[in-house]
Amino acid sequence: MKNRIREIALDGTIRQNPTFRLVLGTCPTLAVTTTAFNSLGMGLAVTFVLICSNVIISLLRNVIPDRVRIPCFIVIIATFVTIVRMFMEAYIPDLYESLGVFLSLIVVNCIILGRAESYASHNPVGYSALDGLFMGLGFTVSITVMGIIRELLGSASLFGLKLWDANAFSIPFFTNAAGAFLTYGLLIAIFNVCYNAVDRKIKHNQHGKMLQSVETQTTAKEAE
Amino acid sequence: MDVLGIIIAALFAQNFVLVKFMGICPFLGVSKKPSAALGMGLAVTAVMVITCLVTYPIYVFVLLPLKLEYLEIIVFILIIAALVQMLEMILKKFSPGLYSALGIYLPLVTTNCAILGVAELVIEMTTVEEAHFVHRVFNTVAGGFTDYGMAMSLGEAVFSGLMYGLGFTLAIVLLAGLRQKVDKLNVAKPLRGFPMTMLTACFMAMAFYIFTLI
Numbered sequence: 001m002k003n004r005i006r007e008i009a010l011d012g013t014i015r016q017n018p019t020f021r022l023v024l025g026t027c028p029t030l031a032v033t034t035t036a037f038n039s040l041g042m043g044l045a046v047t048f049v050l051i052c053s054n055v056i057i058s059l060l061r062n063v064i065p066d067r068v069r070i071p072c073f074i075v076i077i078a079t080f081v082t083i084v085r086m087f088m089e090a091y092i093p094d095l096y097e098s099l100g101v102f103l104s105l106i107v108v109n110c111i112i113l114g115r116a117e118s119y120a121s122h123n124p125v126g127y128s129a130l131d132g133l134f135m136g137l138g139f140t141v142s143i144t145v146m147g148i149i150r151e152l153l154g155s156a157s158l159f160g161l162k163l164w165d166a167n168a169f170s171i172p173f174f175t176n177a178a179g180a181f182l183t184y185g186l187l188i189a190i191f192n193v194c195y196n197a198v199d200r201k202i203k204h205n206q207h208g209k210m211l212q213s214v215e216t217q218t219t220a221k222e223a224e
Numbered sequence: 225m226d227v228l229g230i231i232i233a234a235l236f237a238q239n240f241v242l243v244k245f246m247g248i249c250p251f252l253g254v255s256k257k258p259s260a261a262l263g264m265g266l267a268v269t270a271v272m273v274i275t276c277l278v279t280y281p282i283y284v285f286v287l288l289p290l291k292l293e294y295l296e297i298i299v300f301i302l303i304i305a306a307l308v309q310m311l312e313m314i315l316k317k318f319s320p321g322l323y324s325a326l327g328i329y330l331p332l333v334t335t336n337c338a339i340l341g342v343a344e345l346v347i348e349m350t351t352v353e354e355a356h357f358v359h360r361v362f363n364t365v366a367g368g369f370t371d372y373g374m375a376m377s378l379g380e381a382v383f384s385g386l387m388y389g390l391g392f393t394l395a396i397v398l399l400a401g402l403r404q405k406v407d408k409l410n411v412a413k414p415l416r417g418f419p420m421t422m423l424t425a426c427f428m429a430m431a432f433y434i435f436t437l438i
Contacts, residue, residue, distance in 0.1 A: 024249075026248040027248045027337050031244070070305070074302070074305060075298060078298040078302075079298065082294060082297050086294060101341055104340065104344050105246070105341060107297055107340060108335050108337040108339075109337075110335065177242060177429040177433060178426045178429035178430040178433060180245070181422045181423070181429055182423065185418070185419040185420070185425075188419045189414045189415050190414075192414035192415075192419070193414045196413075
């Protein structure tokens with residue numbers, strides 16, 4: 001059980017990172033990452049919807065008929081998105097204004113429907129909730145990193161705090177649409193380099209272990 | 225009705241993909257071949273037009289008078305899912321050729337944020353006038369008349385839906401054309417695939433950025 005939780009956590013945040021590994025939910029990743037604060041808000045909203053929808057879908061997994069499952073999933077997700085939207089409008093109106101239409105568009109975020117379809121619809125409640133939590137965290141951390149980079153370079157501030165004079169050094173290009181594509185493309189490339197290096201290391205280790213076991217076998221045979 | 229304004233805004237200055245970031249998933253996923261990209265673009269355009277045609281009256285005549293605006297997301301997404309399903313059935317029955325050409329792309333359209341995005345956008349433009357139409361009807365009936373300024377009519381809503389769809393088609397076909405060359409380039413291994421497509425889109429976005437300055 002502990003092992004399974006570890007697997008879920010690793011899968012959600014690193015091995016199957018929705019933003020950089022699976023390249024899902026690209027629209028909010030590109031659109032709201034102009035500032036770090038917006039990215040964090042978006043990430044937490046998605047995480048909340050993901051956990052709640054995963055739990056409900058997992059509870060109803062034996063009730064929902066297979067043929068109409070997609071509309072059922074979408075209605076459940078839309079309900080939670082409406083809750084998040086009303087909550088934000090009431091308590092964090094600034095964030096509500098700046099996220100704008102993308103708050104409603106969480107409904108069609110492929111990460112949420114994807115997890116409902118591939119995980120929550122045939123796994124028990126506890127694990128589904130954890131899966132939602134870690135997938136959401138993976139998404140949140142990734143887009144916050146992107147938000148930090150774009151805000152730092154584009155407007156010389158971090159979470160709204162002015163770090164240095166924007167006139168002295170800032171590249172407004174990064175707050176534009178084109179800057180979003182560039183940042184995302186380069187980040188995926190950097191992550192690809194890391195993933196490839198780790199893969200090679202794992203393969204190398206396995207290869208080394210195999211050679212060792214072959215050696216021990218041969219030495220054992222020779223001893224006989 | 226400012227036809228030229230809507231056309232330029234929807235095709236270039238407010239281009240759905242490259243300026244507003246909606247419908248990025250099909251933009252990256254279905255842009256390997258220009259023919260497939262054109263099919264996806266046309267499917268999206270058709271669904272966008274019908275979505276505007278249906279969601280606008282439902283919002284103005286049903287949700288607003290009943291004060292159920294907060295249900296808009298649930299209602300809209302259900303309408304879109306039902307519309308796509310219906311369109312699929314109608315095409316299958318009356319135009320099997322078109323159906324088989326669009327076949328794979330139609331179901332994908334439901335979870336395309338561009339569709340829900342256009343429905344929300346049209347409604348947003350409408351709510352500025354605070355359901356001008358309903359108010360106007362009530363006010364005329366009551367004898368008074370208040371001017372609620374320029375309003376987005378059903379015709380304009382559907383027309384902008386069509387133009388936003390064509391803007392999406394333009395962007396995805398252009399990217400598919402560029403990718404025919406870019407995918408053949410011999411670039412460093414980590415840059416292959418998504419990163420290279422993103423960089424191509426970056427240059428396209430720069431070109432489209434010019435229009436937002438006008």
